[in-house]
Amino acid sequence: MIIEKIAESNFNDSVFDSKVFGKNFSDHMLIAHYKDGKWDEPKIMPYGPISVTPAAMSFHYGQTIFEGMKAYKNEDEEVFIFRPEKNFERFNKSAVRLNMPEVPAEIFLDGVKAIVDLDRQWVPKDYGTSLYLRPVMFATEEAVSARSSNEYIFCILLAFAPSYYEKPLSVKIADFYSRAAQGGVGSAKCGGNYAASFFPTSEAQKDGYDQVIWTDSIEHKFIEEAGTMNVMVRIGNKLLTAPTSERILNGVTRDSVLALAKDSGIDVEIRPISVEEMYEAYKSGELKEVFGCGTAVVVSTYNAIGFGDERAELAPLSDEESFATQLKKKLKDIQYGIAEDPYGWRVKIEETVNA
Amino acid sequence: MIIEKIAESNFNDSVFDSKVFGKNFSDHMLIAHYKDGKWDEPKIMPYGPISVTPAAMSFHYGQTIFEGMKAYKNEDEEVFIFRPEKNFERFNKSAVRLNMPEVPAEIFLDGVKAIVDLDRQWVPKDYGTSLYLRPVMFATEEAVSARSSNEYIFCILLAFAPSYYEKPLSVKIADFYSRAAQGGVGSAKCGGNYAASFFPTSEAQKDGYDQVIWTDSIEHKFIEEAGTMNVMVRIGNKLLTAPTSERILNGVTRDSVLALAKDSGIDVEIRPISVEEMYEAYKSGELKEVFGCGTAVVVSTYNAIGFGDERAELAPLSDEESFATQLKKKLKDIQYGIAEDPYGWRVKIEETVNA
Ligand SMILES: Cc1ncc(COP(=O)(O)O)c(C=O)c1O
Ligand SMILES: Cc1ncc(COP(=O)(O)O)c(C=O)c1O
Numbered sequence: 001m002i003i004e005k006i007a008e009s010n011f012n013d014s015v016f017d018s019k020v021f022g023k024n025f026s027d028h029m030l031i032a033h034y035k036d037g038k039w040d041e042p043k044i045m046p047y048g049p050i051s052v053t054p055a056a057m058s059f060h061y062g063q064t065i066f067e068g069m070k071a072y073k074n075e076d077e078e079v080f081i082f083r084p085e086k087n088f089e090r091f092n093k094s095a096v097r098l099n100m101p102e103v104p105a106e107i108f109l110d111g112v113k114a115i116v117d118l119d120r121q122w123v124p125k126d127y128g129t130s131l132y133l134r135p136v137m138f139a140t141e142e143a144v145s146a147r148s149s150n151e152y153i154f155c156i157l158l159a160f161a162p163s164y165y166e167k168p169l170s171v172k173i174a175d176f177y178s179r180a181a182q183g184g185v186g187s188a189k190c191g192g193n194y195a196a197s198f199f200p201t202s203e204a205q206k207d208g209y210d211q212v213i214w215t216d217s218i219e220h221k222f223i224e225e226a227g228t229m230n231v232m233v234r235i236g237n238k239l240l241t242a243p244t245s246e247r248i249l250n251g252v253t254r255d256s257v258l259a260l261a262k263d264s265g266i267d268v269e270i271r272p273i274s275v276e277e278m279y280e281a282y283k284s285g286e287l288k289e290v291f292g293c294g295t296a297v298v299v300s301t302y303n304a305i306g307f308g309d310e311r312a313e314l315a316p317l318s319d320e321e322s323f324a325t326q327l328k329k330k331l332k333d334i335q336y337g338i339a340e341d342p343y344g345w346r347v348k349i350e351e352t353v354n355a
Numbered sequence: 356m357i358i359e360k361i362a363e364s365n366f367n368d369s370v371f372d373s374k375v376f377g378k379n380f381s382d383h384m385l386i387a388h389y390k391d392g393k394w395d396e397p398k399i400m401p402y403g404p405i406s407v408t409p410a411a412m413s414f415h416y417g418q419t420i421f422e423g424m425k426a427y428k429n430e431d432e433e434v435f436i437f438r439p440e441k442n443f444e445r446f447n448k449s450a451v452r453l454n455m456p457e458v459p460a461e462i463f464l465d466g467v468k469a470i471v472d473l474d475r476q477w478v479p480k481d482y483g484t485s486l487y488l489r490p491v492m493f494a495t496e497e498a499v500s501a502r503s504s505n506e507y508i509f510c511i512l513l514a515f516a517p518s519y520y521e522k523p524l525s526v527k528i529a530d531f532y533s534r535a536a537q538g539g540v541g542s543a544k545c546g547g548n549y550a551a552s553f554f555p556t557s558e559a560q561k562d563g564y565d566q567v568i569w570t571d572s573i574e575h576k577f578i579e580e581a582g583t584m585n586v587m588v589r590i591g592n593k594l595l596t597a598p599t600s601e602r603i604l605n606g607v608t609r610d611s612v613l614a615l616a617k618d619s620g621i622d623v624e625i626r627p628i629s630v631e632e633m634y635e636a637y638k639s640g641e642l643k644e645v646f647g648c649g650t651a652v653v654v655s656t657y658n659a660i661g662f663g664d665e666r667a668e669l670a671p672l673s674d675e676e677s678f679a680t681q682l683k684k685k686l687k688d689i690q691y692g693i694a695e696d697p698y699g700w701r702v703k704i705e706e707t708v709n710a
Contacts, residue, residue, distance in 0.1 A: 192547015
């Protein structure tokens, strides 16, 4: 790994005052190039623009995949990342589905560790804040021809993630637009899935909702996931979530929350959840909580669900009653190095680059 | 429109000897920026790399759309483009679906005309060859946050399009993977649709096919379109093609071929075509021709169709018998300024920029 340190750091404490997610980048980025069937040596260098032809294939045919992770700091200034092998694995699954080259662990995992180590002062300490890590790969071959690219850039970017103002969200259950097809790319973290979701989301926003809960594209009968979150539904005291499939992203937060729920004695069921079942439960008062799980917001509670034209308001639960609140706290306490980590999820970033 | 001409042209006649599509770019490109809710003045300038942050949103969330058109030259050195308003219209439909700003005619259409005029020596004269025109728009805002970008680049690139070696293609009918969902973005010319198709296409290639004919994502019972072509099926003397929908690109070639077919007295039917119907017709000897229609290859004949594990070989037809051959010739003769153009499809590129 080549390391070219920035001449003078751009860091100052006011960075942590920002309320904007993913706009304030750290001093460095990692770049590796794929060409002639192989990856070159990755280079960590000052964050900044790159020179690209407008004929770069990702601008045309959308071959682009990414991951989202976070680095956390505890009171002792120790820096942690969370289950990075999960993101590494998923990244390469996305790569295969998008017909892109896999990225070796020495570039992805060692790269993440090295750059977080180097930019560790950019990891904030306040509970709820973190440094967001964005591995991304995009096609760069200079060609306007609808086929897979032969050249790629893999890159890791780091940007400040403020604590979200934890306002509950309202979500509309998709009844016309779809995110993913059977046999499609829904389970890959590829750019096209997100691009496709923005217009339906803006339509839902016009109807007074913050986000969309996607449903199957066949009949819109079963819920799948939300924009950047897997969805959990609590009916009575049972916590339900849809099984992952080729249409649903296999979320790291989902997996972690499910483990924590089971180990907290919560009755968990992984099975298809129909919109009708949710609606019936709402009518009978059994729909206690619906929440999203994802790296960006950890757990996000929904306070209103749009079933067609009907807006179902969910009464807020106390912290003691709410599965969402309890599970979120358990997960964050592990991530921030506050609680024990019996699962071995936390990975400490050793100080080597700066030493 | 700002025009910054190249100091010294890179053109030489050997450009036209290339056998590669979309790799040899002309002297100039057009660039326009969208920011703060409006487009700046487009600029035609020497083709070359641009400076972009790796945090440009298109690399992450895949907001990117494009068009494909061609410029043709006749014996009198006159340069034509073909039905550009169709591409302009489709581009802006794609923009809406991808939640991107529409591009005004003064940038898209006037831009295409101005740059083709300026680079007219790059338009080859040989029948079958052309200058491929690639309008493209991609998200450039510097942010890793899953939402629509607030900044975009619109760009027009020009690259040599050689005459394809007109080998018939073999196609596999999709029975597992899908290209588009109901309620999805199939009818938009957005990057993600292509990126999603490369892996299934490479799998079909392992099975000995060149391309895939996509089917509905629900049951794979009805054919939709091919990689970069709409599909026409001739059963007996009837020419069938699937209706366009939110899942199928509304091809300009498809539309033109249908008009030519009708005016040639061919019995045309636009309706869903089931895989079963095609297979039955194959068994009974009534499946005469299957071909793709698209700007790149105009009309491409398929000589083998993969129905599941069965490879159905289609006997070649003579030029007189083949609808594909006849319709292709009619269309090309209009495009290349050889035949009359009763439809008003051809648009002559006036010499103004160089004058
Ligand atoms: C579509 C989608 N679903 C679910 C998730 C949740 O996944 P994770 O918990 O790994 O962040 C994300 C992303 O972060 C996502 O983009
Ligand atoms: C998916 C797809 N279908 C069909 C077509 C044919 O469209 P057109 O005839 O406008 O080129 C294309 C593109 O060129 C395409 O990319």
